Amino acid sequence: MLYGLARRRSFHNAVPLGAISVAAYLREAGHQVQVIDAPALDIDERGICAEVNRFVPDAIGISATSVLWHSAARVARMLKERFAAPIFVGGPHPSTYPEHCLEEPAVDIAVFGEGEETAVELINRLEGNETLDGVAGVAWKDGETVHTNKDRIAQRKLDDAPLPAYDLLDLSCYSAPPMRVRQTPAVYMELFRGCAYAKCSYCTSAGSLKNRFRRHSPEVAADKVVALNHKYGAREIAFVDDDFVVGKDWIYDFCSELRRRKSPVSWTCYVRASQVDASIFHAMKSAGCHQVLMGMEVLDNDILRQLTKDLTVASCGEAVRAAHKAGVWVIGLFMVGVPGTNPQSVWNTVEHALSQEVDVAVFSLYRPPPGSPAFEALGWGPEEYIESFKLQKQAVYTPEDYRSLVEVEETFRAAYRNFYLNPRFIKRAAQKALSDPILAKQVLRGAVTLADQFRPDLQGLLTRR
Numbered sequence: 001m002l003y004g005l006a007r008r009r010s011f012h013n014a015v016p017l018g019a020i021s022v023a024a025y026l027r028e029a030g031h032q033v034q035v036i037d038a039p040a041l042d043i044d045e046r047g048i049c050a051e052v053n054r055f056v057p058d059a060i061g062i063s064a065t066s067v068l069w070h071s072a073a074r075v076a077r078m079l080k081e082r083f084a085a086p087i088f089v090g091g092p093h094p095s096t097y098p099e100h101c102l103e104e105p106a107v108d109i110a111v112f113g114e115g116e117e118t119a120v121e122l123i124n125r126l127e128g129n130e131t132l133d134g135v136a137g138v139a140w141k142d143g144e145t146v147h148t149n150k151d152r153i154a155q156r157k158l159d160d161a162p163l164p165a166y167d168l169l170d171l172s173c174y175s176a177p178p179m180r181v182r183q184t185p186a187v188y189m190e191l192f193r194g195c196a197y198a199k200c201s202y203c204t205s206a207g208s209l210k211n212r213f214r215r216h217s218p219e220v221a222a223d224k225v226v227a228l229n230h231k232y233g234a235r236e237i238a239f240v241d242d243d244f245v246v247g248k249d250w251i252y253d254f255c256s257e258l259r260r261r262k263s264p265v266s267w268t269c270y271v272r273a274s275q276v277d278a279s280i281f282h283a284m285k286s287a288g289c290h291q292v293l294m295g296m297e298v299l300d301n302d303i304l305r306q307l308t309k310d311l312t313v314a315s316c317g318e319a320v321r322a323a324h325k326a327g328v329w330v331i332g333l334f335m336v337g338v339p340g341t342n343p344q345s346v347w348n349t350v351e352h353a354l355s356q357e358v359d360v361a362v363f364s365l366y367r368p369p370p371g372s373p374a375f376e377a378l379g380w381g382p383e384e385y386i387e388s389f390k391l392q393k394q395a396v397y398t399p400e401d402y403r404s405l406v407e408v409e410e411t412f413r414a415a416y417r418n419f420y421l422n423p424r425f426i427k428r429a430a431q432k433a434l435s436d437p438i439l440a441k442q443v444l445r446g447a448v449t450l451a452d453q454f455r456p457d458l459q460g461l462l463t464r465r
């Protein structure tokens with residue numbers, strides 16, 4: 001089996017958690033599994049074929065996002081020409097559009113929803129030459145007929161799940177974003193499924209994603225963190241869970257379990273500003289957390305309400321102050337081009353972020369993914385979404401008060417300039433860097449990463465203020 005190949009090479013390679021989690025379940029069920037992460041291995045389609053040839057699989061799985069669907073389909077066609085094995089696809093695109101995936105002749109089966117338990121049942125059936133009738137979470141072809149089976153509700157407790165098969169990867173190829181890394185080696189880890197809030201209008205958790213919210217117990221979560229350190233030498237973990245603090249008890253217990261095990265791992269996670277306070281941040285800091293990512297989107301109360309966030313400008317400011325009191329850095333996550341906003345909303349957001357002393361600001365363009373309520377409101381189908389990326393437009397939506405997509409993109413770049421070239425930011429970053437040599441390295445790595453990402457704009461970034 002092969003999985004996790006259809007991603008673009010990025011400025012850092014993220015461990016393909018979905019693929020190695022499925023691989024661990026399959027291995028536990030007695031199957032042999034190989035994971036080929038083409039971007040991390042830096043191999044092209046010919047290299048993928050060579051890897052598959054060495055393994056001679058009985059089934060081939062390909063992970064696919066909507067943006068990279070055409071690339072995944074091309075790889076599927078190439079493999080179909082050379083191998084007799086059935087090809088199944090999983091991941092975000094098949095989870096939202098299983099039937100669209102089956103329009104590709106090379107794809108036999110689409111897995112939707114959480115893939116682990118489905119993959120085990122699917123591969124067992126394929127191995128026994130049995131029909132896929134009744135396998136929850138798959139759409140499949142029977143000659144010309146497409147069958148879409150019912151959704152799967154995952155049954156297994158996360159505590160009982162095997163540790164994802166990190167050993168199937170060359171971990172030296174992976175890291176987390178430089179600004180999130182205080183120590184290396186750094187890896188990604190997931191302790192939750194679903195989102196407890198599940199209301200933000202631009203998010204699949206509030207739409208088609210039907211993952212039930214559940215999480216590891218604090219004790220087993222701490223055991224698995226320590227296991228990552230002991231087995232794979234991980235010294236830094238970037239938790240990918242959407243919302244790491246849901247209720248105080250779990251986070252206090254998790255932190256105290258990490259302290260009890262004398263965990264040497266430093267970590268970062270996503271939090272919602274409405275769920276955190278100074279005592280929570282102190283507990284997290286004492287257990288190795290040095291940085292949190294907070295989705296603040298647009299610092300305007302009307303827009304936050306419209307996005308169905310449970311936040312206000314004031315609650316975001318309070319959360320940042322609470323984090324700083326505990327010595328935890330805050331990466332603020334913001335969006336440009338949200339419906340109902342204009343460039344002035346972005347300048348106001350930058351001003352609030354600077355005055356709230358957000359340590360790092362990450363701006364992204366408003367691109368609600370397929371399956372989110374906001375995407376449904378756009379009335380697009382899968383091909384329109386994919387096409388918008390093929391045309392290499394970065395922004396895909398023009399709010400009424402912007403003149404064009406180009407203006408949205410210019411505002412996006414200007415948001416970075418206005419934040420990072422502001423004297424208040426530069427002064428604070430310099431002070432922090434001088435007080436902490438590791439932070440200095442982080443700031444430097446972050447600056448290099450940003451400069452690299454914005455290389456074409458660098459000239460403008462240095463000259464246009």
Ligand code: SF4
Nearest residue numbers: 195198199200203242
């Ligand atoms: S944006 Fe985050 S908090 Fe909001 S629904 Fe999605 S995962 Fe949950």
